[in-house]
Amino acid sequence: MATSVLIVDDNDVFRFSARAVVQAAGYDVVGEAGDVAAAVAQVHALHPDVVLLDIQLPDGDGFTLANELAAEEGAPTVVLVSSRERDDYGSRIDDASAAGFINKLDLSRASLEALIGHG
DSSP states (O other): OOOEEEEEOSOHHHHHHHHHHHHHTTOEEEEEESSHHHHHHHHHHHOOSEEEEESEETTEEHHHHHHHHHTSTTOOEEEEEESSOGGGGTTHHHHSSSSEEEEGGGOSHHHHHHHHOOO
8 A cells, every 4th residue: 555645735736746756656646735735634644654744834943833733643744845955944944853954956756755655
């Protein structure tokens, strides 16, 4: 059974392209969300194995959401994504409850597999 992924990003174009990359890598995209509130609802409804989570969302940030999800039983693995560079966030990425960070331009099968394994 393929690893299930929820894509959380407020940019429709990125969600579309991320879905294509994630599916081509062998993962099962079970849902999408455009903000923190929708992401929380989708996580609770769909129980994905992985959440591909944008750091900057209109109603909150990915760091806070990653930490909140990690505190829940059966928490999904979180992979943070951003169009900004890793260095722009300083130690916040390392301090977050996430498997790691991928710049949106670097999203690929290889970058996903490096953080979460095969689909």
